[in-house]
Amino acid sequence: MPRYKAIVAYDGADFFGFQVQTKNGIERQRTVQGELNKAVNQMAKNPVPAIKVVGASRTDTGVHAFGQVVHFDLPFNIKVDGVRKGLNTLLPRDIIIKSVHEVASDFHARFNTHAKRYIYRVSTQDFTDPFKRHYTGHFQWQLDVERIKLGLPDLIGEHDFASFAASGNQTATTVRTITRADIEINNQEQELVFTFEGNAFLYNQIRIMVGVLLEIGNGRRDVHDIVRLIAVRDREQARFTAPASGLYLDEIYYD
Amino acid sequence: MPRYKAIVAYDGADFFGFQVQTKNGIERQRTVQGELNKAVNQMAKNPVPAIKVVGASRTDTGVHAFGQVVHFDLPFNIKVDGVRKGLNTLLPRDIIIKSVHEVASDFHARFNTHAKRYIYRVSTQDFTDPFKRHYTGHFQWQLDVERIKLGLPDLIGEHDFASFAASGNQTATTVRTITRADIEINNQEQELVFTFEGNAFLYNQIRIMVGVLLEIGNGRRDVHDIVRLIAVRDREQARFTAPASGLYLDEIYYD
Incomplete structure (x- = not known):
């Protein structure tokens, strides 16, 4: 076989x-x-x-x-x-x-060690672009991208991401390692594109992280609120989960 | 009012x-x-x-x-x-x-004199890109874009487009004027993008024109088959109607 x-x-x-x-x-x-x-x-x-x-x-x-x-x-x-x-x-x-x-016959897509890259597209137009309604998250409020850029490095490294796990999460540990977290601005498309890489992610983790980052950009959270959220380990504190429509499993790297 | x-x-x-x-x-x-x-x-x-x-x-x-x-x-x-x-x-x-x-209260979106620009996106990948299935027409066969470029100018001008009207067409005359017909190649996206401008178009005219142009590119029609099709005034001869999914009403100009 x-x-x-x-x-x-x-x-x-x-x-x-x-x-x-x-x-x-x-x-x-x-x-x-x-x-x-x-x-x-x-x-x-x-x-x-x-x-x-x-x-x-x-x-x-x-x-x-x-x-x-x-x-x-x-x-x-x-x-x-x-x-x-x-x-x-x-x-x-x-x-x-x-x-x-x-x-090889022992290759396993899930169990072999790998890292994953996800991207998350945010449309920042005042109303949803009809052609993007299934393909972006939509955030029509004030955003200061410089604030997001200051917050992103707080995600990098090995952390306990319990605050960023949806209630359906049933993994033994909520410790994960993020190796890349950045943002690109596409002014012509009025889009922000986040990229995240890590060994594994908790249930809804990226959508919750994007929610927190957008609230940082909007001024509703302190620029370094991620440091506090990692410390408190309380899923109630990261309120807003960005919609599924903006999330893309971009690439999986195997050893 | x-x-x-x-x-x-x-x-x-x-x-x-x-x-x-x-x-x-x-x-x-x-x-x-x-x-x-x-x-x-x-x-x-x-x-x-x-x-x-x-x-x-x-x-x-x-x-x-x-x-x-x-x-x-x-x-x-x-x-x-x-x-x-x-x-x-x-x-x-x-x-x-x-x-x-x-x-002004006598402005009328349809009856005021205007010109229209349509674009038609063709995806040329070997299988349909899932993200483009609703947003392009798909043509997976051999295409020589240089042949299409030679055929496009034959559409320009005032012509009787009877061969390019779907059977549902009920207008008094099938004479129309096309002022622009060109093609752009987007290699990165594996797309061809047609642009057409004219005073008005018959029912399905652009989709039939795109079908003929793709058959010219594929070699199934003579490079200047459009000249012949305009002359014969026979809707049976333009066989293939490109799918609706690739067609966009791009802009309408009023006097």
């Missing part, structure tokens, strides 16, 4: 997130993993859907990906470009396989 | 076109005009929807606009920026009012 690693992009707007959700054994929601499972089993000509596609990251409802990574096994050898083209022909138009590589 | 002219942008993906369609007096489809009528009458606090919003161009299902022009009357004077903000608060997120001007 050859194992394949694929890089997958998807528009998250019409999905209930990445991960298959079953209720009484029935998939009731349209998910990215569910569509991938269907296509891979169809390509393998499996009468029963025996192959399970494993993803690196369980993106939420409405969250997009430019570079989700998945792995799966096929019962026979197919050339990687044949796998890519075959799956793209079978998949719905809101998912695309960007590339396929054959990998 | 002051009259207002507004420039409107919309994402056409979730609309059954611009124009209200009624069946037995009931609006069964979601249309741009229907949403604008609702918002304007709500702002005017009309118990019955007495105000009708008039649009310059009846864009089709799935066609987008950056610069549709509409006019409407309000029963009382409101400052133009108040009209813009008020309507944007009331409208759904796939429509936005970009600007509002007060105009």
